[in-house]
Amino acid sequence: MTTSSPPLALWTQRQISRFKPLLFLVCLLPFIRWWILGFQDALGANPAEYLTRSSGYWALVGLMMALAVTPLRRFIGQPALVSLRRMLGLFAWFYAALHVTGWALWEAGFSPALMLDDIVQRTFVTLGVIAFLPMTLLAITSTRGWIRRLKQRWQQLHRVVYAVGILVVWHFWLVRDGKNDTFEPWVFAALLVVLLGARLVHALKTRPSVSPASAHRACHHTAVAGSASETRG
Numbered sequence: 001m002t003t004s005s006p007p008l009a010l011w012t013q014r015q016i017s018r019f020k021p022l023l024f025l026v027c028l029l030p031f032i033r034w035w036i037l038g039f040q041d042a043l044g045a046n047p048a049e050y051l052t053r054s055s056g057y058w059a060l061v062g063l064m065m066a067l068a069v070t071p072l073r074r075f076i077g078q079p080a081l082v083s084l085r086r087m088l089g090l091f092a093w094f095y096a097a098l099h100v101t102g103w104a105l106w107e108a109g110f111s112p113a114l115m116l117d118d119i120v121q122r123t124f125v126t127l128g129v130i131a132f133l134p135m136t137l138l139a140i141t142s143t144r145g146w147i148r149r150l151k152q153r154w155q156q157l158h159r160v161v162y163a164v165g166i167l168v169v170w171h172f173w174l175v176r177d178g179k180n181d182t183f184e185p186w187v188f189a190a191l192l193v194v195l196l197g198a199r200l201v202h203a204l205k206t207r208p209s210v211s212p213a214s215a216h217r218a219c220h221h222t223a224v225a226g227s228a229s230e231t232r233g
């Protein structure tokens, strides 16, 4: 007779939902901290720079956490964890939006000409903008309505988050390289390699092996199943 440890019970969506308010509060902590520091006049010699950099940092952390959800839920076998991904992604966008607003206000006085100049002149700013635009698109299309409307294209669109991750780590690296302080960007780059690598390994493992004969059978089967589901509505 063999004894094996029982598998971890699957968490339900309802159990995960109970955890959401706590996660929400944790994600809000940097924002609350800025207010407390602000009231104590403790934002440092240059509060504008502090807030711009801090919001960029927490946007990056939020993005990494959102990217970690899928590999983590596969690793520990808890598919329901996926319901936390949207909140983490939206927090990443929230901090990124504050970061971009800080830059636009304190570095360019909201002047479109100065902003454009900065985007053209400084490579790390160019990369930041290229990352922020698709992040905004992902935030807008993260609702149930958009998931329903875009169907399979939703997943294809949301794969752009990998490119956003690479761009943002590159942006971070360039900022810190200018200050000869690239330790943290390397840590984030290593984390990104692990997270994207885990997805790649999973994609390769689950890729169906296709021989010409089985491809033909699969096409035939899909066509039949497709027409059947169409008739079902």
Ligand code: HEM
Pocket: 049, 052, 053, 054, 055, 056, 057, 058, 059, 060, 063, 092, 096, 099, 100, 103, 107, 124, 125, 127, 128, 129, 130, 131, 132, 135, 168, 171, 172, 175, 176
């Ligand atoms: C319009 C887009 C963006 C612009 C114009 C922009 C601009 C800036 C600026 C001016 C800095 C400060 C550089 C310095 O202190 O010398 C910075 C730093 C940073 N940004 Fe951005 N950024 C953008 C998008 C993003 C996005 C989308 C993220 C993350 C998701 C991000 C993450 C960071 C990080 C992590 C830092 C470094 C903070 C630190 O040194 O601790 N940025 N960015």
